[in-house]
Amino acid sequence: MKKTQTWIITCIYLQLLLFNPLVHTQGICRNRVTDDVKDVTKLVANLPKDYMITLKYVPGMDVLPSHCWISEMVEQLSVSLTDLLDKFSNISEGLSNYSIIDKLVKIVDDLVECMEEHSFENVKKSSKSPEPRQFTPEKFFGIFNKSIDAFKDLEIVASTMSECVISSTSSPEKGKTYKHS
Amino acid sequence: MKKTQTWIITCIYLQLLLFNPLVHTQGICRNRVTDDVKDVTKLVANLPKDYMITLKYVPGMDVLPSHCWISEMVEQLSVSLTDLLDKFSNISEGLSNYSIIDKLVKIVDDLVECMEEHSFENVKKSSKSPEPRQFTPEKFFGIFNKSIDAFKDLEIVASTMSECVISSTSSPEKGKTYKHS
Numbered sequence: 001m002k003k004t005q006t007w008i009i010t011c012i013y014l015q016l017l018l019f020n021p022l023v024h025t026q027g028i029c030r031n032r033v034t035d036d037v038k039d040v041t042k043l044v045a046n047l048p049k050d051y052m053i054t055l056k057y058v059p060g061m062d063v064l065p066s067h068c069w070i071s072e073m074v075e076q077l078s079v080s081l082t083d084l085l086d087k088f089s090n091i092s093e094g095l096s097n098y099s100i101i102d103k104l105v106k107i108v109d110d111l112v113e114c115m116e117e118h119s120f121e122n123v124k125k126s127s128k129s130p131e132p133r134q135f136t137p138e139k140f141f142g143i144f145n146k147s148i149d150a151f152k153d154l155e156i157v158a159s160t161m162s163e164c165v166i167s168s169t170s171s172p173e174k175g176k177t178y179k180h181s
Numbered sequence: 182m183k184k185t186q187t188w189i190i191t192c193i194y195l196q197l198l199l200f201n202p203l204v205h206t207q208g209i210c211r212n213r214v215t216d217d218v219k220d221v222t223k224l225v226a227n228l229p230k231d232y233m234i235t236l237k238y239v240p241g242m243d244v245l246p247s248h249c250w251i252s253e254m255v256e257q258l259s260v261s262l263t264d265l266l267d268k269f270s271n272i273s274e275g276l277s278n279y280s281i282i283d284k285l286v287k288i289v290d291d292l293v294e295c296m297e298e299h300s301f302e303n304v305k306k307s308s309k310s311p312e313p314r315q316f317t318p319e320k321f322f323g324i325f326n327k328s329i330d331a332f333k334d335l336e337i338v339a340s341t342m343s344e345c346v347i348s349s350t351s352s353p354e355k356g357k358t359y360k361h362s
Contacts, residue, residue, distance in 0.1 A: 045270035046278050051232055089226035094275050097227050 029114035029151050036103040037148055040141050043100045047137040055080045055140060056130040060164070066150035068164035071115045073147050076130065078108040080140070104144070111151060210295035210332050217284040218329050224281045225318045233315040236261045236324065240311065241345070247331035249345035252296045254328050257311065259289040261321070285325070292332060 056076040058069045081104055088098040135143070237257040239250045262285055269279040316324070 042272055042274065042277075045272040046227065048228070048232055048265075048268040049270075050268060051229055084229075087229040087231060089230075091223055091226040093223065096223075 028118055028154055029111055030154075032107065032110040032114050033148055033151055034103075034107060036100075036107060037145075039095065039100045039103070040145060042095060043097060043104075044137045044141050046097055049136060049138070051137060052134040053080060053084060053137060053140040054132050055135055055143065057133045057135075057143070058130050061143070061146065065163055066154060070147060070150050070154065072130070073143075074108055074111045074115060074151075077144055077147060078105065078112055081105045081108055081144075107148075209299055209335055210292055211335075213288065213291040213295050214329055214332055215284075215288060217281070217288060218326075220276065220281045220284070221322050221326060223276060224278060224285075225322050227278055228318040230317060230319070232318060234261060234265060234318060234321040235313050236316055236321060237311040238314045238316075238324070242324070242327065246344055247335060251328060251331050251335065253311070254324075255289055255292045255296060255332075258325055258328060259286065259293055262286045262289055262325075288329075 056079070058073045058076060061069050061073065081101060085098065085101045085105055088096070088101065090096070090098045090102075237260070239254045239257060242250050242254065262282060266279065266282045266286055269277070269282065271277070271279045271283075
């Protein structure tokens with residue numbers, strides 16, 4: 001009898017959790033991130049440490065809330081990863097760099113699509129295209145991992161202008177603004 | 182009865198073949214080359230196509246007999262491969278770039294040792310150190326494969342001075358000489 005009661009309570013809790021709107025708004029693109037992101041560690045170990053990967057780095061990633069930079073960053077990551085994929089040959093055997101990068105491109109493209117579907121259009125991209133910079137595999141995939149982590153907790157927010165302005169004291173990139181509509 | 186005769190004849194042929202001094206002088210370092218060289222194809226596919234590998238290329242490889250350049254070339258390959266190994270991390274899983282390069286370094290170091298043991302000391306190295314050049318993975322491992330193939334057929338030869346001189350008409354590297362003692 002007690003067992004049945006415990007089961008009913010557990011079921012109610014689970015249902016509350018699943019249909020809670022708070023859970024729904026948090027991690028809106030979380031389900032686009034597959035377990036393939038774990039292969040990043042293997043990929044970094046399998047790339048020459050001094051190989052430089054070009055990425056248009058969106059400034060403010062370190063100081064601004066994720067909704068300010070995530071949309072543009074994920075687009076730039078998609079461009080860089082697609083370029084990187086082209087540098088390798090597709091060998092059928094095992095876990096090749098090609099196969100790992102191919103899966104990462106798919107995840108990133110899914111995230112770009114997810115961002116287009118959700119209400120982040122109100123955060124407009126900067127009018128100036130971010131400058132291309134060179135990163136070692138370790139640094140490049142550090143940025144990749146940070147973006148993926150940000151997606152896991154991404155919420156639909158009513159953002160304010162001030163949130164997406166880099167303070168002149170907090171960063172050397174003084175007062176750069178990401179326009180909002 | 183006929184079967185036994187055939188077996189005896191086969192055995193005699195095999196013994197002749199094994200103890201034939203001609204076979205002994207050909208491919209003197211052949212046994213140092215293991216099947217691991219086959220992984221070069223996977224390695225090339227798993228390295229960025231535009232990554233540049235530094236190698237001090239020994240001139241004359243295309244035109245001179247292998248005994249003129251093989252000893253110095255294999256030493257330079259060992260240096261370049263050891264440098265390359267340092268660019269990767271050792272991950273335990275699967276066939277990583279690190280594990281492949283590590284095996285190739287062992288083969289090349291074995292070949293350097295083999296060359297020191299055999300009578301090729303009479304082919305002295307050039308007094309000038311070959312200039313470092315940059316090669317894509319495809320070109321670098323093309324030179325590696327060519328050197329390995331040359332080892333498979335390497336004979337102990339009584340070389341002559343003229344053999345190791347690059348003709349002024351056959352190559353742009355005019356009249357470069359590899360000294361003999």
